Amino acid sequence: MNSLHLQDSEGVQPDISVVIPSWNTLELTRDCLRSLLHQDQGCTLQVIVVDNGSHDGSADMVAREFPQVLLIRNERNEYFSKACNQxxxxxxxxxxxYLNSDTIVTPKALRRMMEFLETHPAYGAVAPRLDNPDGSVQPICRRFPKLIEVAIDQFGFERFEFARRYRDHASMKDFDHLSSADVEQPPGACLLMRRSDVDAIGGFDESMPLFYSDVDLCLRIWRSGRPIRFLAEARIFHVGSASIVRHPLWRAEFMRNQVRYFRKHGGVVHAFAAKAIILTSAILVAIRTLLGPRPLREKRDLIGQLGRSMQIVLGG
Structure with a gap:
């Protein structure tokens, strides 16, 4: 269930509708909205906040301080993908x-992104450069994931040269993030698309509620024949992972969404392989825990948590 607070749009179609999912990020959401509404963006905006049942007063703050914002109040946490689609x-x-609540949008950044799509009709989406609060660039564009990433994650293969080389390639270490370029998977914190492309390609896949849905969306954009542009001259400040890391069992949810991504784009064989890798890793962790020096009660708690995580992953 959710309630919807609509603001009068005065019958004028805005250039950009900014969709901001929010969950217990009151101060960050306030700063984000101030950057959008109290600075010159050089284009007309409709700002939509989808509050996922926050218990820190975020929704009331938005309603009180930003009455021009369209506010959707969900009674519970519906998670990132569904909130974006709402x-x-x-x-x-x-x-x-699509904009994360833990961002600060610099003046005219959205206009620069919109102008790029207006003058480059072959492109399906554009994403900005993300900077840390101190002004340093966040190098977080990536290439599309492959199944080997599951094994590297689960077994700690980073100590091997082949894994480090793969990681460097996948995380685009060869790209300085200071210049514009076509990229497979730009930062998920901000992505601009034409409304017509959203309607044609579809929004976020809600079967991946927290993770990999942005990867999936980017892959579908590319497969539609439209590249994605990383636009360095459009800058946005990004705190990063403000809500996700507070989600209970977020690591298990990450792995479940990972498996679903590989099932969708690689079929049942890829999904089975991903599950097998994750389960094997969990068994090895359980054995090391049982044989380790921890107190019995602590071992029991850790094994129980591991079991709950595997139920989430393997059941999905």
Missing amino acids: GASVAKGRYIC
Whole structure:
């Protein structure tokens, strides 16, 4: 269940509808909205906040301090993918911008992104450069994941040269993030698309509620024949992972979404392989825990938590 607070759009279609999922990020959401509404973005905006049942007063703050914002109040945490789709479903703009609540948008950054798509009709999406709060660039563009990443993650293969080389390639260490380029998977904190492309390609896959849905969306954009542009001259500040790391059993949810991504794009064989790798790793962790020097009660708690995590992953 959710409640919807609509603001009068005065019958004018905005250039961009900005969709912001929010969960217990009151101060960050406030700063994000101030950057959008109290600075010159050089284009008309419809700002939509989808509050996922926050218990820190975030929704009330938005309603009180930003009455021009369209606010959707979910009674519970519906998670990232569904919240983005909820916002997009009521968006009125010619463009839709999916934006994390832990961002600060610099003046005219959204206009630069919109102008790129207006002058480059062959592109399906554009993403900005993300900077840390101290102004240093966040090098977080990536290439599309491969199954080997599951094994590297689970077994700690980073100590081997082949794994380090693969990691460097996958995380685009060869790209300085200071210049514009076509990229497979730009930062998921901000992505701008034409409304027509959102309608044609579809929004976020809600079967991956927290993780990999942005990867999946980027892959579908590329497979539609449209590249994605990383636009370095559009800068946004990004705190990073403000909500996700507070989600209970987030690591298990990450692995479940990972398996679902590989099932969707690699079939049942890839999904089975990913599950087998994860389960094997869990068994090895359980054996090391049982044979280790920890107190019996601590071992029992750790094994129980591991079991709950595997139920989430293998059951998905």
